Amino acid sequence: MKITGVETIHVADGRPFLFVQVHTDEGISGIGESGLIWREAAVEGAIRHLAPQIIGQDPMRTEHLWQKMFRGDFFPADKVTCAAISAIDLALWDIKGKALNQPVYNLLGGLYRDKVQAYTHNYDAGSTEELVEDCVRATEQGWKFVRWRLGPARPGIFEPSEAVRLALRQVEAVRSAVGDEIEIITDAHSRFSPVYASRLARELEQYNVFYLEDALRSENPESYRKLRRDARVPLAAGEQWASKWAFRQAIEEELIDYARVDLCIVGGITEAYKIVGWAESHYIDLAAHNPLGPVSTAACLHLSLAASNVGVFEMKYRSNQVFESMFPAQVEWKDGFVLAPTAPGLGIEIDLGARDKYSMEKAGGKELMGAPEYRRLDGSFTHW
Numbered sequence: 001m002k003i004t005g006v007e008t009i010h011v012a013d014g015r016p017f018l019f020v021q022v023h024t025d026e027g028i029s030g031i032g033e034s035g036l037i038w039r040e041a042a043v044e045g046a047i048r049h050l051a052p053q054i055i056g057q058d059p060m061r062t063e064h065l066w067q068k069m070f071r072g073d074f075f076p077a078d079k080v081t082c083a084a085i086s087a088i089d090l091a092l093w094d095i096k097g098k099a100l101n102q103p104v105y106n107l108l109g110g111l112y113r114d115k116v117q118a119y120t121h122n123y124d125a126g127s128t129e130e131l132v133e134d135c136v137r138a139t140e141q142g143w144k145f146v147r148w149r150l151g152p153a154r155p156g157i158f159e160p161s162e163a164v165r166l167a168l169r170q171v172e173a174v175r176s177a178v179g180d181e182i183e184i185i186t187d188a189h190s191r192f193s194p195v196y197a198s199r200l201a202r203e204l205e206q207y208n209v210f211y212l213e214d215a216l217r218s219e220n221p222e223s224y225r226k227l228r229r230d231a232r233v234p235l236a237a238g239e240q241w242a243s244k245w246a247f248r249q250a251i252e253e254e255l256i257d258y259a260r261v262d263l264c265i266v267g268g269i270t271e272a273y274k275i276v277g278w279a280e281s282h283y284i285d286l287a288a289h290n291p292l293g294p295v296s297t298a299a300c301l302h303l304s305l306a307a308s309n310v311g312v313f314e315m316k317y318r319s320n321q322v323f324e325s326m327f328p329a330q331v332e333w334k335d336g337f338v339l340a341p342t343a344p345g346l347g348i349e350i351d352l353g354a355r356d357k358y359s360m361e362k363a364g365g366k367e368l369m370g371a372p373e374y375r376r377l378d379g380s381f382t383h384w
Contacts, residue, residue, distance in 0.1 A: 001026045001099065003059050006051040006088065008044045009350075011358040012368055013322040016040055017293045020047060021350070022091035024059055030094030031350050032087035033295035035264025038370050039080060046084035054088065059095045066270040070243070082242035082267050089268025090299050090346070097345035104299075104346055108273060108306035115337040116304040118315040119145030119185060121291070128170050132177045139178050142335040145210065145312060146178060147185035150200075158374040158382050160196040167200060171207045183210040183312075190214040190240065191382070194223055198230035205232035210312070211258050211287070214239065221246070224255035236260050239289035243267050244275050251275075254282050258311050262289040263299045276307045285311035293317070294327040298346040301331055301338050313338060325354035 002025045009019040018034040034043045050069050057065055069085045070077045077085060097104045105111055120143060123134035135146040150170070153162035167186065174184060186209050188197065197215035204212060211234040216223050218240035227235065236258035241247055242265050250256045259279045263272045276286050286307055288300035297315060304310045315338060319330040329349050332339045341347035356362070371384040 003055050003057050010040050012360050020087040028095050028098050030091035031295050032090035033264050034083045034087040035262050036083040042080045043083045046081045059092045062092050062270050079242040083265050086264045086268040089270050093269045094345040101344045104302040105306040112308050115339045116313045118313045118338050119147045121316045122146050122148040124148035124151050128173050132173050135174050136177050144336040145183045149187045149189045159377050164200045175207045185210050187213040188215045190217045194226045197227050201231035209233050211236040221249045228255050247275050258285050258287040260289045264296050280309040285309045287311045288313050290314040291316040294330045298348045305340050
């Protein structure tokens with residue numbers, strides 16, 4: 001079996017998504033997904049650059065092809081290229097599973113668990129009262145976790161001291177409303193400096209949060225040393241890190257408790273599997289980062305089903321909440337858990353006949369063109 005082509009599919013359903021299909025001469029195609037939102041054009045360019053390196057090659061040689069794509073030029077892959085590699089790698093694993101008539105998790109050692117506990121995103125753009133109502137509603141639907149971004153105290157303005165005070169009020173209100181049995185995840189969205197992150201992490205201890213996510217900007221993992229010394233809650237990070245090298249310090253120095261590996265940025269299943277095994281030797285659990293589409297959800301699920309060290313699984317979009325027509329077969333969610341699929345490969349099929357319905361021209365949504373922009377009270381820029 002040989003790879004004959006690589007096709008990109010840039011579509012939108014409320015926000016942009018980039019999928020890729022890898023085709024073979026035996027009629028088996030695999031589907032993958034990139035995770036670098038709003039940089040889809042750059043990733044598409046990287047995919048076009050990588051395609052000649054893998055066309056004509058055996059798709060079963062996932063490790064060989066990964067190394068060729070990552071190191072095939074003089075410069076090692078950057079984040080854009082890693083996102084392109086991720087999409088292709090997921091498609092190759094999908095092909096491999098289909099060719100062997102096995103779910104991908106069986107190629108990773110088989111089922112370690114029968115299902116994976118998941119969390120969705122709770123409403124964080126309104127008042128504290130609206131957030132509490134949404135969290136209660138989620139628990140009534142069967143979710144065992146609630147999660148939201150720690151946002152600004154006033155629209156468009158993110159002032160760290162205000163945000164810390166608001167976060168503590170929100171967590172207190174949600175904890176009071178959902179009780180002690182529901183897990184709370186607080187996502188700082190990499191918005192704080194170490195001094196404010198430390199203040200928040202100390203104060204959150206009394207509310208027994210499951211973890212504080214992305215408390216710091218991601219460029220310098222070494223900053224987590226100070227936060228680790230000060231924090232009184234579990235820490236999670238890694239969703240913006242590409243390749244095992246970015247995770248090295250956080251794992252080796254045990255600066256985090258949960259590895260937020262994004263399979264659509266880090267380098268696909270091939271790279272994520274190595275990171276998860278490495279994290280296991282330091283008692284760090286996987287909490288797969290997945291605010292993405294049906295392909296990412298399926299890939300994260302297969303890895304989480306096979307890995308021994310898994311804490312929870314992010315699932316922003318429950319089955320058929322996005323691309324219902326284009327992806328008619330999606331993973332199954334039930335009572336807070338995502339269930340193990342039985343179909344070969346990733347268990348996801350794409351109907352390109354429905355592609356036009358999700359074109360960038362027809363799609364709507366406030367996140368279609370780019371991220372929201374926040375500023376400090378003095379007018380300076382701060383990221384979303």
